[in-house]
Amino acid sequence: MQELQGMAxxxxxxxxxxxxxxxxxxxxxxxxxxxxxxxxxxSLFSLLHDSYDPHCLLFYDYGSRCSKVLxxxxxSKIPNPLYVHKEGVWIALQTDDVGGAPGFFAQFEAVxxxxxx
Numbered sequence: 034m035q036e037l038q039g040m041a042x043x044x045x046x047x048x049x050x051x052x053x054x055x056x057x058x059x060x061x062x063x064x065x066x067x068x069x070x071x072x073x074x075x076s077l078f079s080l081l082h083d084s085y086d087p088h089c090l091l092f093y094d095y096g097s098r099c100s101k102v103l104x105x106x107x108x109s110k111i112p113n114p115l116y117v118h119k120e121g122v123w124i125a126l127q128t129d130d131v132g133g134a135p136g137f138f139a140q141f142e143a144v145x146x147x148x149x150x
Contacts, residue, residue, distance in 0.1 A: 046136025
């Protein structure tokens with residue numbers, strides 16, 4: 034698991050822009066300073082979605098993968114900017130035994146709650 038903290042940063046699927054591996058669980062824990070929320074922007078998003086069990090990027094309430102799922106993205110359409118109204122989030126990408134795809138590249142930044150668009 035990769036832990037990221039601060040006002041801004043970026044993260045991507047492993048081996049990006051090459052295909053990520055099959056049968057893997059990739060996790061990121063992101064936390065911004067107190068009093069802020071997190072804005073995510075994706076510049077590329079391409080997950081395998083033609084298999085029986087599509088690969089999905091899941092956003093969980095901060096804590097662990099046992100927490101409540103806040104958002105789920107499972108295809109190759111670049112998501113609109115995402116505002117998570119929390120100071121922290123746990124993100125997971127779980128793949129099956131069917132090959133990979135290029136994955137994703139995302140940026141996050143801390144914003145004040147009144148900056149939501």
